[in-house]
Amino acid sequence: MSDLLQKARKFEAEASGHITAEERPAFHLTPLCGWMNDPNGFSYYGGKYHLFYQYNPYHIHWDSMHWGHAVSSDLLRWEYLPAALAPDMPYDCNGCFSGSAIELDDGRQLLVYTGVRQVRDEAKKIRDIQVQCVAFGDGKDYQKYEQNPVIDSTMLPEGASTADFRDPKIWRLSNGKFCCAVASRPSDGSGQILLYTSEDGFKWSYWKVLDANKNRLGKMWECPDFFPLDGKFVLLASPQDMICQKEYSGGNGTVCIIGDFDEKTGKFTEISNQTIDGGIDFYAPQTVLTPDGRRVMIGWMQNWDSCGIREEGSPWAGQMTVPRELFIQNGRLCQKLSKEFFARKKTDVSFSKVIVENERVALNGVKGRVLHLGINLCTDSDSYSWKMRVAENDNFYTELVYRVRENTLTIDRRHSGSRRALRHIQECEILKKSSELSLEVVLDKNSLEVFVNGGEQTMTVAIYTPLEADGISFLADGKIQMDIEKSNLTF
Known part of the structure; x- marks a missing residue:
């Protein structure tokens, strides 16, 4: 375990002891201490739901992204585990950004995340270099892969930005291959979702562009999720810099695109699009397939345009939504409270x-x-x-x-x-x-x-x-x- 991860775990253990249960919501997950944003690695592993999250244990504002970690049997009562990842390697020294999780054939849990380091370009401006990395572990402790990053700038399509290349979402195709959707910014300054495949989860190859924004809905698309639902495929993404149009509000928002997907060719055919949530505070949702076959979504209950709502001295900042079961009805993505909620x-x-x-x-x-x-x-x-x-x-x-x-x-x-x-x-x-x-x-x-x-x-x-x-x-x-x-x- 690195010194940075040990430091984070020691700090959060002490700081969280000063936060009482009365200061937290009854059934919405908050950070163990400090700051929380995007849900990461939402998965079912070892008989429990795992939810990681973008995390700054030291302050109630965004900085130095770690991965926080919590587990639950019912998606409502959460048990905190020690921080899972810290920015402790040269390729992720400026942040372990968002990603996902899956179980490997040998029983280990694989975390796939974006590593960030900053460089000065020819104009002396600081910019990010974003790459995709993996770590593996037992559901509590994780080891970063010695050959990280597993997807870097050499595996980008022509014109794609090395500074905006993040948030891998992993799943398995019906043929057993691992597939990963990654957010990317193409040369038009808009957003696109790229697909990569792997036989083992460690060695990856570029496949194709799954879908391109082409400046229709905001700019860069962040935090993709992609899954089958009720006979269709659903792409979730969180566009930045949206303008008000139809059911979409301005700023940082969410989009759901429903369509058809051919696994053999990787072709995704759009049928419709819609916002995911019409309120103020909803961003970067991620889903999990439950053991009984339900698709459940949790989002970050905040928005980059309203992060300043938490005042200095608050015990924590950021929370997740209630778990929501997804279904398609009349061609639209719909959401209902999970059955675990109704049991309470x-x-x-x-x-x-x-x-x-x-x-x-x-x-x-x-x-x-x-x-x-x-x-x-x-x-x-x-x-x-x-x-x-x-x-x-x-x-x-x-x-x-x-x-x-x-x-x-x-x-x-x-x-x-x-x-x-x-x-x-x-x-x-x-x-x-x-x-x-x-x-x-x-x-x-x-x-x-x-x-x-x-x-x-x-x-x-x-x-x-x-x-x-x-x-x-x-x-x-x-x-x-x-x-x-x-x-x-x-x-």
Whole structure:
């Protein structure tokens, strides 16, 4: 074990001891200490789910990327393991960036990640050199391969950037070969996803371009994932520098492309594209295939455009979303809460045919910061808007607004307690126009996740509101009928 990895493990063991369970969410993974961003190496190995993450144990801001590590039996209760990787080799001395994991034929777990080192170019500017590397281990301790990097600039197609070449996602083809999708920036300044193959996971060959952005959806595509689902293939990526268009918001966003894939030729034929989440804080999702055949996704519940929301002195920064099962319905990627989540849900109170009009309504027993709400709304021609406030007291609240005539759902966290003028409002156009709207709302201390109409759309936002703000209230402009069920979550 290197000195840098020993240092990180010693530091995190001491620092995490000062963070109480009350300071963390009940069932969303946070870093052991310090900073967290992209989920990495989401996999099932040795009878447990493994989730690694981009990690700076020393501070609550991005720097000197390590890999943090946690395991779980149910995707909700996580046990921290020591840091898995540190930037301790010449080829990754400026960071062990994102990647993935898979089990080898001999039973070892293989980590595939991006190593980063910085150089000065001819203009004396510092730039990254990004290469793909592997490490192998037993589910707790990992050894970097002596012949790293396994994919370097000599294996790039013509015109591809050596500075933007990262985030390998590994899987196996039906013929047993290992395949890896890697994010790349071509000469047009846009993004593309490259494919590499290997017989053993260590010696790799360039195959082809899986898909190219061609400046359609943002610029560089990061953090690809690629998998079969319900008879189609799904490519997930996180574009940088998007402009607002259709259902996509600006800045750093997410894209799902559904299409057909020919394993023999490597040809991917696009059919449709969509955003993955319509909220403020969702990026770099990664999926795992569960032992019972479900495709489950977890994303980073933050956004590069709103990272400053965490203040100095906070015990940690960054968290992951709740696990979401994926399925395709009517040609779109949909998401629902995992069955493990529902096993933890117990109905507390319910109300039917509640009329909400022009006065704010609070319902007996409907309050708290760790809960699930099932809400069905019925509207008519006189209905204009419905509002729900959560994490509410005299000083704070976060608001969910349904504008009936515009058929939009808006998250507004301006009053959640943030001291930064960041992106705090996000509007999402609802796909289906109807007199009824179904919502599932998940609250967990520092987050709000909304599932619309059975998971056709989702909206996610981080809220760092003081926990004493636990009220929930409702208001309507016009008359709206509401059925609501509040469930407690036990852990």
